[in-house]
Amino acid sequence: MKPWAVLVNPSSGRGRGGAMAARITQALRESGIEFQYFETEKSGDATNITGAFPLGGYDRLLVVGGDGTINEVVKGLRDLTLPLALFPAGTGNDAARLLGIRDEITALKTALQGVPRKIDLGWASGDHFVNIYSFGLDASIATQANRWKHLLPGWILYPAALVKTIFSFQPPRVSYTLTTPTGEIIHRQETILLMAICNGSHYGGGMQINPAANPRDGVLELCVVRKMPRWKILLLFPTVYKGTHVSFQEVTIEKITAMSFQAEKPGLLNRDGETWPGIEAAIKVVPEGLTVLCPVSEGISTTTVSKETGGM
């Protein structure tokens, strides 16, 4: 039997990753499982480590970290059929949440006995994403949240970053073209607060930006939030946690297989919590692009699985 790989970001979740990894590796030793242990020290390490994995060298990969670590792993891995087991050790654990994994015990059980299933990935301008790719206000908020994440607890981090950000944010005018699941191509030009292209339903530590998103249906969901007054943004924000923001007239959600956009001025892009300045992107869905271990009892929580036979 092939060894397992365990990749740990010890500083994820302000040190939670390191403590969690110690318990996990002890459990693996007690179960007599042979594994190789890897630890990241700085940003980019998870991409370099997994990029150097021998093809077919491991039975599965346990990732102990947050969304940022998983983002780096998916960028690095050359073999995306290697089953991943996710441990929610980060500040944001939206990728683990996508699989119904919310705590360490469930994560460990899933790593040991979980069911491998295929989920879709997104592809954006040269790299994969697991959960979300976005442009606009939310990326600016995520950037501010990243700056403050060692100072503030998770529950207050995003609301605080939002309040700080909305007073300086200037909504950009954006041209975009999307492809619907039936192959129709639609072009629009609008002034937006943000556009989020979602594989999963949650981001930013629990916001349901796209309540109906399903990572197994072979399509991505495009959420566009158009320009609105600041007082209305403050009203909208709490509703995103419940997913009821979709009732605002400025918000639309539609299924797409691909899209591209170009803004009239630079803003911030966000890929699974990693942000950087940019002005344009081209995005498409990669159906069944990633293999993940899911809890035996729960699996991916969704009511609209249309590709039930697509799993493993």
Ligand SMILES: [Mg+2]
């Ligand atoms: Mg989908």
